Amino acid sequence: MAKTYEEINQRIHRGDAVILTAEEMIEYVRKNGVKKAAKEIDVVTTGTFGAMCSSGAWLNFGHAEPPIKFQRVWLNDVEAYTGVAAVDAYIGAAQLSETEGFEYGGAHVIEDLIRGEEVELRATSYGTDCYPRKKIKTQVTLEDLNQAWLLNPRNSYQNYTAATNSSDKTIYTYMGKLLPNYGNVTYTTASQLSPLNNDPYFETIGIGTRIFLAGTHGYIIGEGTQFNTEVPRKNGVPVGAGATLSVRANLKEADPNFLKAATFTGYGVTLFVGLGVPIPILNEKIAERTAISDADIYTHILDYSVPSRSRPVVKTVNYADLRSGRVEINGEEVRTSSVAPLKKAREVAETLKKWIEEGQFEITRPLEAFKPAELRPMRHNVHYVGDVMEKAVIVEEDADIEEISQLLINKNVNHILISREGRLEGIVTSWDVAKAVASGKKRLRDFEVRGVITAKPTETLGIVAERMRKNGISALPVVDNHNKILGIITAENIARFIDIK
Amino acid sequence: MTKKYLLKFGGRALGKPVLADCVLKTKARINILKADAEGNMLVKIPKSSEEKVLRFLRDEGVDVTEQKNVVEYDRERCIDCGLCTSLCPTGAFSLDAESTLVYNEDKCVLCGLCIDACPRRALSKPKF
Numbered sequence: 001m002a003k004t005y006e007e008i009n010q011r012i013h014r015g016d017a018v019i020l021t022a023e024e025m026i027e028y029v030r031k032n033g034v035k036k037a038a039k040e041i042d043v044v045t046t047g048t049f050g051a052m053c054s055s056g057a058w059l060n061f062g063h064a065e066p067p068i069k070f071q072r073v074w075l076n077d078v079e080a081y082t083g084v085a086a087v088d089a090y091i092g093a094a095q096l097s098e099t100e101g102f103e104y105g106g107a108h109v110i111e112d113l114i115r116g117e118e119v120e121l122r123a124t125s126y127g128t129d130c131y132p133r134k135k136i137k138t139q140v141t142l143e144d145l146n147q148a149w150l151l152n153p154r155n156s157y158q159n160y161t162a163a164t165n166s167s168d169k170t171i172y173t174y175m176g177k178l179l180p181n182y183g184n185v186t187y188t189t190a191s192q193l194s195p196l197n198n199d200p201y202f203e204t205i206g207i208g209t210r211i212f213l214a215g216t217h218g219y220i221i222g223e224g225t226q227f228n229t230e231v232p233r234k235n236g237v238p239v240g241a242g243a244t245l246s247v248r249a250n251l252k253e254a255d256p257n258f259l260k261a262a263t264f265t266g267y268g269v270t271l272f273v274g275l276g277v278p279i280p281i282l283n284e285k286i287a288e289r290t291a292i293s294d295a296d297i298y299t300h301i302l303d304y305s306v307p308s309r310s311r312p313v314v315k316t317v318n319y320a321d322l323r324s325g326r327v328e329i330n331g332e333e334v335r336t337s338s339v340a341p342l343k344k345a346r347e348v349a350e351t352l353k354k355w356i357e358e359g360q361f362e363i364t365r366p367l368e369a370f371k372p373a374e375l376r377p378m379r380h381n382v383h384y385v386g387d388v389m390e391k392a393v394i395v396e397e398d399a400d401i402e403e404i405s406q407l408l409i410n411k412n413v414n415h416i417l418i419s420r421e422g423r424l425e426g427i428v429t430s431w432d433v434a435k436a437v438a439s440g441k442k443r444l445r446d447f448e449v450r451g452v453i454t455a456k457p458t459e460t461l462g463i464v465a466e467r468m469r470k471n472g473i474s475a476l477p478v479v480d481n482h483n484k485i486l487g488i489i490t491a492e493n494i495a496r497f498i499d500i501k
Numbered sequence: 502m503t504k505k506y507l508l509k510f511g512g513r514a515l516g517k518p519v520l521a522d523c524v525l526k527t528k529a530r531i532n533i534l535k536a537d538a539e540g541n542m543l544v545k546i547p548k549s550s551e552e553k554v555l556r557f558l559r560d561e562g563v564d565v566t567e568q569k570n571v572v573e574y575d576r577e578r579c580i581d582c583g584l585c586t587s588l589c590p591t592g593a594f595s596l597d598a599e600s601t602l603v604y605n606e607d608k609c610v611l612c613g614l615c616i617d618a619c620p621r622r623a624l625s626k627p628k629f
C-alpha cells in the first residue's frame with residue numbers, strides 16, 4: 001500500500017504520524033516485517049555527525065562608515081574568501097589561522113560565532129571612489145551580521161572507506177592518527193543511521209528536501225561535490241565513498257551542540273556537522289531499504305600509507321565488524337574506532353524524530369531528482385611505470401660472474417635481472433658484481449642477490465619513487481602478477497618525469 | 502606509594518600561611534614539587550600523615566585533589582567520537598552501550614599516544 005507525501009504531512013499535523021529512527025526501524029522490520037512497516041510507519045529519521053571539511057559559511061557584515069570593499073578579510077586571523085561584493089565573505093571550515101596554524105581555523109570561527117562570541121574582523125582594500133576606506137578592524141558577533149548561511153558543498157557521504165597503515169611509521173591523516181604496522185583501523189560513517197545509506201537510490205531525497213542541519217531546519221540544495229553513483233554496490237549501498245549532499249541552513253539558528261570544530265593533527269582543521277534527513281515511507285521498497293543494518297553495509301579498509309589516489313584495499317568488512325571494536329588483518333586482531341561519534345548521530349536522528357512528532361517539521365517532496373554522476377580524477381599528466389620502464393638486461397640464474405660483468409660493461413647498465421624461465425629471481429647491481437669479483441666468487445649463486453622489491457606496470461611513478469626512496473634503492477624490476485619480467489624502472493627514468501622528494 | 506596532590510589556594514585559604522601552619526600542626530614532611538603564580542601547588546605527602554594533612558588543608562578551605570600520573574580528560578570538549586579507543590594500548594578508553602566515552606584512568610600509563618589524536622583537543626598531559 002503506497003502513501004503520499006501529503007498523507008504523511010496530514011498525519012504529522014494531526015499528531016498521529018508514526019516516526020522511527022533508522023535504528024528503531026531495523027528492529028521494527030525484524031519483528032513485524034516489511035509489509036506492516038510500510039503500512040504503519042510514516043517517516044524514518046536518519047542522522048550523521050561527521051567531520052566534513054567541505055563546509056563553511058557565507059557572511060554579510062553590513063557596510064562600514066565610510067564604506068569599504070573587502071579585498072582581503074580575516075576573522076580571528078583566518079582568511080575568508082571575498083572575491084564577491086563589498087562585504088560578503090565565505091569562511092571555509094578548513095582554512096587555517098595565520099597565527100595559530102592547525103589549532104584554530106575556519107571551523108573554530110564558525111563555532112565561536114554560533115556560541116555568541118566576539119570575533120575580530122580585519123579587512124584591507126585598495127579603495128575606490130564608491131568604497132574609499134582602505135582598512136578596518138573591529139569586533140563582530142553573529143547577531144551583528146545581516147546574513148549568515150551555513151553553506152556546505154559536500155556533506156553526508158553515503159558511505160566511506162576505512163583506513164589503516166601498513167608502514168612502519170605513524171601517519172596523520174583526515175581519518176585520524178594511524179599507528180604503524182596495522183596498529184589500528186578508523187572509519188567515519190554513521191553506517192545504518194547515515195541518510196544516504198537509508199535511501200541509496202535517492203527515491204525520496206533530492207534537491208529541495210528539508211533536513212536537519214546543525215540543529216535547525218536546513219535544505220538540500222543539490223548533489224554534493226564528488227557525488228558518485230557509479231561505485232559498485234552491495235545490498236544497494238555503495239562499498240566505499242558514494243553520493244554526497246550540498247546543503248544550506250541559517251547559521252543564526254544553528255545549535256552549537258551540532259557544529260563542532262576539530263583539528264586532526266598533521267592534517268588540518270575541520271568541522272563536525274550534524275545532519276539528518278527524514279525518509280517518508282511511501283512504499284514497501286523504501287521501508288525495506290531503511291531497515292538496512294550495519295551487517296549489510298560494507299566498506300574497504302584502505303592502506304593510507306600509500307600516498308596515492310588509488311590506495312590498496314587491505315580488507316573488505318561490514319560495519320558490524322568495525323563497530324565491534326576489532327577486525328582481523330593478516331591473522332592479527334586490530335582495534336577499530338570511528339572518527340564520527342555514533343552518539344551524536346543518534347542525537348540528530350532522535351531530535352529530528354521529535355520535531356516531526358511535535359508537528360514542527362513537515363516532510364518535502366524533492367523539487368528535482370539527483371542525476372547520476374561519476375567521479376573523475378583531476379586532469380593532469382600521470383605517468384605509469386608501464387610507459388616509462390625500459391628493457392631489462394636479463395641473465396639466467398646459472399650465469400657466471402664473467403658473463404655478467406661483460407654484460408654490465410657492454411650494455412652500459414647498473415642493474416641486471418636474474419631469471420628462471422622468464423620469472424624474476426633477483427637483481428644484481430654493478431657494485432654487487434665488483435664485490436664478487438674482488439672476493440674471487442665465480443657463480444651467481446655464490447653471492448647473495450638482494451631480496452627483490454618490484455613494481456607493477458600499472459603503478460604510478462609517484463608510488464614507485466616513494467618505494468625506492470624508502471628502501472634506499474635506485475631501480476626496481478617490473479613484473480606482472482605472475483612474476484614474469486616485463487622490464488626495469490630506474491630512478492633516472494622517473495626523474496625525467498617527476499620531481500622526487 | 503606516596504601520593505601527589507594538587508592544592509588550589511583560593512577564597513578562605515588566601516593570605517594565610519596555611520601550609521606552614523599545617524606542617525607545624527601535623528609535623529608532616531610535605532614535599533613541594535611545583536608551584537605556580539595562580540596559587541596552585543603540587544605536593545607529595547607521606548602516607549603516614551596523609552589523613553591528618555588532608556583534613557587540615559580541607560578545613561582551611563584549600564581545594565585538594567589527588568594528582569594521578571594520567572592523561573587529563575576534558576569531558577566538556579569531548580564529542581564521544583571514540584577515536585582515542587583504538588589508539589590507547591592499555592584500553593583506558595572505551596565506548597559504553599550508549600556510545601558515550603568512558604575513561605578508566607587507572608589503566609592510563611601516560612604513554613601519550615592518544616593526546617595528539619583527539620580531534621577535539623580534549624586530552625592533555627597533566628599540567629603539573
Ligand code: SF4
Binds near residue numbers: 579581594
Ligand atoms: S578522541 Fe577526543 S573527542 Fe573523541 S572520544 Fe576521545 S577524548 Fe572524546
Ligand code: SF4
Binds near residue numbers: 588592593608609
Ligand atoms: S596516555 Fe597512553 S595509556 Fe594513557 S589514555 Fe592515552 S593512550 Fe592510553
